[in-house]
Amino acid sequence: PSLMHLLLPVRHRFLAALSSLPWRRHLCSSISSRSTATTTADDDLEHWLEHAPAPGAELRGILTAAKYGGQHRVSMIPGSGIGPELMAVVKQTLLAARAHVDFEELQTSAEGAVTPEEMRRIVMSIQRNGVALKGNLESLEASTDFISIGGAAAKNAQLRAKLGLFAYVQRCKSIEGLPTRHRDIDILVVRQNTEGEYNQLEHFNVDGVVESLKVVTEARCRQIAEFAFQTAIKTRRKKVTAVHKANIMKLSDGLFLDVCRQVAQSYPDIEFNDMIVDNCCMQLTSRPQQFDLMLLPNLYGNIVGNIAAGLVGGAGVASGMNVGSRCAVFECGVRVSGQAMRGRDLANPCGLLLASADMLEYLGEAADARRVRMAVLAALAGGVRTRDLGGSAGTNEVTAAIVDWLQQNSA
Amino acid sequence: LCQPSYKMPSHQLLLQLMKRPSQLLQASRGLSAAAAGGTRTVTLIPGDGIGPEISNSVKKIFAAAKVPIAWDEVDVTPVKGPDGQFRIPQKAIDSVNKHGIGLKGPLATPVGKGHRSLNLALRKEFNLYANVRPCRSLEGYPTPYKNVDLVTIRENTEGEYSGIEHIIVDGVVQSIKLITETASRRVAKFAFEFALREGRRKVTA
Numbered sequence: 180p181s182l183m184h185l186l187l188p189v190r191h192r193f194l195a196a197l198s199s200l201p202w203r204r205h206l207c208s209s210i211s212s213r214s215t216a217t218t219t220a221d222d223d224l225e226h227w228l229e230h231a232p233a234p235g236a237e238l239r240g241i242l243t244a245a246k247y248g249g250q251h252r253v254s255m256i257p258g259s260g261i262g263p264e265l266m267a268v269v270k271q272t273l274l275a276a277r278a279h280v281d282f283e284e285l286q287t288s289a290e291g292a293v294t295p296e297e298m299r300r301i302v303m304s305i306q307r308n309g310v311a312l313k314g315n316l317e318s319l320e321a322s323t324d325f326i327s328i329g330g331a332a333a334k335n336a337q338l339r340a341k342l343g344l345f346a347y348v349q350r351c352k353s354i355e356g357l358p359t360r361h362r363d364i365d366i367l368v369v370r371q372n373t374e375g376e377y378n379q380l381e382h383f384n385v386d387g388v389v390e391s392l393k394v395v396t397e398a399r400c401r402q403i404a405e406f407a408f409q410t411a412i413k414t415r416r417k418k419v420t421a422v423h424k425a426n427i428m429k430l431s432d433g434l435f436l437d438v439c440r441q442v443a444q445s446y447p448d449i450e451f452n453d454m455i456v457d458n459c460c461m462q463l464t465s466r467p468q469q470f471d472l473m474l475l476p477n478l479y480g481n482i483v484g485n486i487a488a489g490l491v492g493g494a495g496v497a498s499g500m501n502v503g504s505r506c507a508v509f510e511c512g513v514r515v516s517g518q519a520m521r522g523r524d525l526a527n528p529c530g531l532l533l534a535s536a537d538m539l540e541y542l543g544e545a546a547d548a549r550r551v552r553m554a555v556l557a558a559l560a561g562g563v564r565t566r567d568l569g570g571s572a573g574t575n576e577v578t579a580a581i582v583d584w585l586q587q588n589s590a
Numbered sequence: 591l592c593q594p595s596y597k598m599p600s601h602q603l604l605l606q607l608m609k610r611p612s613q614l615l616q617a618s619r620g621l622s623a624a625a626a627g628g629t630r631t632v633t634l635i636p637g638d639g640i641g642p643e644i645s646n647s648v649k650k651i652f653a654a655a656k657v658p659i660a661w662d663e664v665d666v667t668p669v670k671g672p673d674g675q676f677r678i679p680q681k682a683i684d685s686v687n688k689h690g691i692g693l694k695g696p697l698a699t700p701v702g703k704g705h706r707s708l709n710l711a712l713r714k715e716f717n718l719y720a721n722v723r724p725c726r727s728l729e730g731y732p733t734p735y736k737n738v739d740l741v742t743i744r745e746n747t748e749g750e751y752s753g754i755e756h757i758i759v760d761g762v763v764q765s766i767k768l769i770t771e772t773a774s775r776r777v778a779k780f781a782f783e784f785a786l787r788e789g790r791r792k793v794t795a
């Protein structure tokens with residue numbers, strides 16, 4: 180035991196000691212034994228909560244995730260569009276849930292793209308705090324006028340590259356009480372987040388001819404494949420499907436596919452198959468229940484992730500997380516800047532609230548994460564929904580319902 | 591390539607699709623032959639897998655419906671040319687150039703290695719720059735999505751399908767997506783003219 184104590188990192192020792200405290204055990208048991216006051220089927224809710232995708236404390240490094248005076252410190256980047264109003268909702272909700280989280284807000288200019296100075300501040304803050312909650316960072320519109328754009332690359336992609344957030348994990352699960360065309364969907368989309376088509380290496384060859392470079396490396400493919408299988412083990416998923424277009428892009432997607440197959444051999448208990456992306460999209464719209472965990476390169480992951488989110492209810496109820504080896508950034512699964520919806524009480528806060536629940540789980544606050552998720556699912560099941568989900572409530576009404584639930588079911 | 595239920599393209603459109611002037615005469619000859627009540631010959635490429643079976647079904651159905659079409663069946667499996675390169679057989683190319691219209695079954699492309707996509711080779715060879723796929727809900731076949739009536743028009747010759755790939759160093763691969771103004775303009779023009787002709791109100795890029 181004494182030798183183990185020396186080998187275990189400081190943080191893990193602290194957490195191990197904490198879990199043995201009597202008051203924490205009591206808290207955990209009381210949450211699970213209390214019956215929910217919602218109309219959601221209990222076993223469905225349990226299944227939803229048990230298979231949460233957040234990697235949890237063990238994937239973090241020793242020095243990340245700042246915590247001062249018992250409060251986790253999280254960078255909050257409202258971004259533009261509906262970001263600021265949804266972040267206010269998140270703060271309200273987490274206050275009602277009595278989560279031990281302090282937010283360090285990083286404002287960006289409301290109009291126009293994020294400036295390099297703002298970008299630098301954001302990156303520094305996330306590197307310091309280790310965890311962030313993010314809205315949408317506005318990039319300039321695509322244009323052939325490259326000279327004027329200069330260094331203004333796509334901001335969200337730039338952030339991921341700078342922080343080394345190599346994986347994007349998006350959970351798409353059918354929500355009880357939400358009418359969609361397909362039922363019983365539970366897909367975890369794991370997408371490579373930094374290379375492939377999103378390198379932003381483009382140039383004019385001659386006037387009227389443009390080349391865009393897609394670079395695929397074996398190291399990154401192996402990293403994302405290992406991450407996917409580890410996540411599959413942790414969330415008790417049985418099948419991993421790699422999606423590719425290796426019949427056309429034989430070298431690049433071929434490399435991705437080869438590496439995925441190699442890594443799959445080290446995990447014989449998990450079923451592995453691969454599918455070409457065009458067939459995969461067709462299968463998603465006709466029979467999405469066949470997919471469990473999907474492993475994809477960058478661009479296909481973006482597209483397939485959006486399809487999967489659309490199948491379960493749309494941008495309003497999907498949550499996504501960008502995971503790196505030293506930090507994690509949580510956001511709405513499908514990024515909608517929502518400039519048109521800004522300030523009109525129309526935005527759907529559920530996606531961002533589910534993302535903040537994932538964030539709490541990542542920070543180790545599993546009990547708080549469960550309560551926030553239960554509150555959101557209760558509101559959705561109870562019919563309090565915004566317009567994009569077929570309801571008629573506004574943002575404030577949905578927020579009030581969630582906050583009420585949390586206050587009634589406080590620890 | 592031609593689909594049985596699709597309207598016969600207008601004479602003007604057919605001219606645009608042909609790349610060599612000598613073919614214009616043949617095309618117009620073919621069209622006028624059909625108009626005059628004669629039989630039109632169409633190239634048939636059965637393809638791989640279920641291809642031969644479904645091609646047979648098409649032949650039988652057309653025969654039963656007494657459609658004035660004669661089939662010229664060809665095989666597009668690549669053969670080794672005198673220079674050692676694998677090419678589509680000249681017989682197949684000549685057939686399509688002569689008739690101007692073809693019907694093709696599925697052609698499989700090996701994953702990760704092997705020959706390049708034959709579908710792509712055919713598109714490049716005959717400069718088939720626009721891929722038109724009408725998607726309409728079928729009456730009597732219920733799906734979760736009702737009243738679907740959309741057409742996808744896809745640029746068929748370049749982009750990610752350029753096939754330009756390199757291994758830079760061990761473990762690093764680069765794939766080049768090539769976009770040219772000529773091809774983009776061509777397919778955009780086709781799309782809008784198609785929309786006008788078919789009475790479609792909206793084009794989404």
